[in-house]
Amino acid sequence: MRRCVFFDRDGIVNTPPKEGGYVERPDDLVVEPAFLDALRVVVKHGYDAIVVTNQQGVGKSLYSEKTLGEIHNKLLNVVESSGLKILAVYYCPHLAEERCDCRKPKPGLLLRAADEWQIDLASSWMVGDSVRDVEAGMAAGCRTVLVNPQTDDRANVCIERIGCLPATLADVLGI
Ligand SMILES: [Mg+2]
Secondary structure (H helix, E strand, O other): OEOEEEEOOEOOOEOOOOOOOOOOOHHHOOEOHHHHHHHHHHHHOOOEEEEEEEOHHHHOOOOOHHHHHHHHHHHHHHHHHOOOOOOEEEEEOOOHHHOOOOOOOOOHHHHHHHHHHOEOHHHOEEEEOOHHHHHHHHHHOOEEEEEOOOOOOOOOEEEOOHHHHHHHHHHHHOO
């Protein structure tokens, strides 16, 4: 069984879009340097990395699934040219009111990934910058890291800034 670190996308993998906005085209995607450092730690400790992201902008017709694929190809290219690897990107394209099983805080994206890649969820982690990410990770049976916590302290580890993520992962994955 694989061990995995699931990463939320916006605010973790890439700089957050402007308030209430979306990454609508590949040029909008700016990969966080601290994410690449965190990914290096993940790989070094024998974990796989998977991105799990709510992309309601598809449901709102702000961008197509084809464009979303191009955005994710850009991400995978940046990661690969750093000598690193992301196993897969899973996204939920639905509107909140569609009540699907995959939009976080539901754990559907993580459960699907676990099924398709034989991932041991109890040995895996979910990293996000929203309470929804923590809830999805907990519901899937993962441990959780919350970046930029506001009032919620249910995550196993809370850190103030994305810049702290590489060192935090080195701590928790190294045990
Ligand atoms: Mg986020």
